[in-house]
Amino acid sequence: MDFYSFAKGVVSSVLKPLYRVEVIGIEHFPKEGGVLLCSNHISNLDPPIVGITAPRPIYFMAKEELFRVPVLKKLLPPLHAFPVKRGMSDRQALRTGLEVLKQGHVLGIFPEGTRSKDGKLKKGLSGVGFFALRTDAQVVPCAIIGPYRPLKKLKVVYGAPIAIDSLRERKASPEEATEYIMSHIQALLDAYQ
Known part of the structure; x- marks a missing residue:
């Protein structure tokens, strides 16, 4: 077993029971190939929550400052x-x-x-649109819903992959692609809140 699976x-054994994590839409998650997983951000615990609920290992960008902390630099x-x-x-x-x-x-x-301080979805940065347009990865929206309070239910909702092909074909801007992706995350928040 590798370190990722062990961790x-x-x-999972700590966070799932603590936050009564409910996972919805996992059947939408592509079983293979590149996937750009795009989620709202309400807590520092979002990366581990997404990491333990997604069916495949996830690579995350983490703010550079974290790599200056000796323990985290190794971890x-x-x-x-x-x-x-x-x-x-x-x-x-x-x-x-x-x-x-x-x-x-x-x-x-x-x-x-x-992180969004009030839990409402903010404007997305164009980097996500850049990744969506520059690769043929499937784009999966994700919504994390609920308070991070012990024993209060926390939902992680995975949406069906978003159709990006028409945006790629007409060479849409990264900003436009980002807005399109954000609208899908917002739709999940609206549907499951």
Whole structure:
């Protein structure tokens, strides 16, 4: 068993009962090929929650500052996390993300870039649109719903893959693709809240 699977088992055994995690729509998750998984962002616990509920290992961009913390610096790479500089175009992070998708893995992204303080979906950053348009990965929207309070139900909803082909064909802008993806996340929030 690799470290990722071991950590997933440990974290799952703690978080699933604590937050009474309910997973909806897991049947929509593509079983193979590159997947761009796009979720809203309401808590620092979102990456582990998505990590333990998704059926495949996920590669996450994590803010560069986390890699300066000695313990996390050793822990994050085997958990498939790679650094991204926030607030600027980080070419290395974009290249790494594209490579993850091209190799047929799952790239998990929180398009808002930072946590939403009020739980409402904020405007997405264009990086997610860039990944959607520059690869042939399937784009899966995800909504995390509920308070992160012990023994209160937390829902993780996976939507069906979003049709991006028409946007790719007419060379839509990353901003337009991002807005389109965000509208699908919002639809999941509206449907399951």
